[in-house]
Amino acid sequence: MGGNAWSHVGRYQPDPAAAFRQEQEAELARDDHGFPGRTVEELWRDREWMEYIYTGGTATVLDQSIMVEPTDTGGGPYMRPLTDAEIRAWAPDGRPTHAAWRAALGSDRLPFPGRACGNCTVLFDDDGPAGMAYWGVTAD
Structure with a gap:
């Protein structure tokens, strides 16, 4: 199999790691994927969950175990915020909008990360930070 992009x-929070964890908990509340009554942390200590992620995954933020630093480009499964230079490559003002992010994802200006990896960035509107964009590829 070749991994599925998602x-x-x-929601935006000033701390990207906190926003990521909040989004994981919200996703888990929407769909526990057959692993009821567990937190994200508990799931990532469960060998069955890891097997589930590595052989198909959820195609959501649940597929990444932790958030790493923007400069950490080692192997996954992790979520990595983009560096300022990576953002400015497709959003020259450094304040990407939802529309700019979608357009960049649909072009060669913003590639999807490798298998089992995710990327994220803050999205802006006229009033300031408006959300967090997440995108990645399943491990399978």
């Missing part, structure tokens, strides 16, 4: 927009 994308999602969630």
Whole structure:
């Protein structure tokens, strides 16, 4: 199999790691994928969950176990915020909108990460930060 690309927009928080964890908990509340009554942290300590993720996954923010630093480009499963230079490559003002992000994802200006990895960035509107964009590829 070749991994499946996915994308999602969630709520903004000033701390990207906190926003990521909040989005994971919200996704888990929407669909526990057959693993009821567990937190994200508990799932990532469960070998059955890891097997589930590595052989198909959820195609959501649940497929990444942690958030790493923007400069950490090692292997997944992790969520990585884009660096300022990566953002400015497709949003020159450094304040990407939802529309600019969608357009960049549909072009060669913003590639999807490798298998089992996710990327994220803050999205802006006229009033300031408006959401967090997440996109990634399943591990399978």
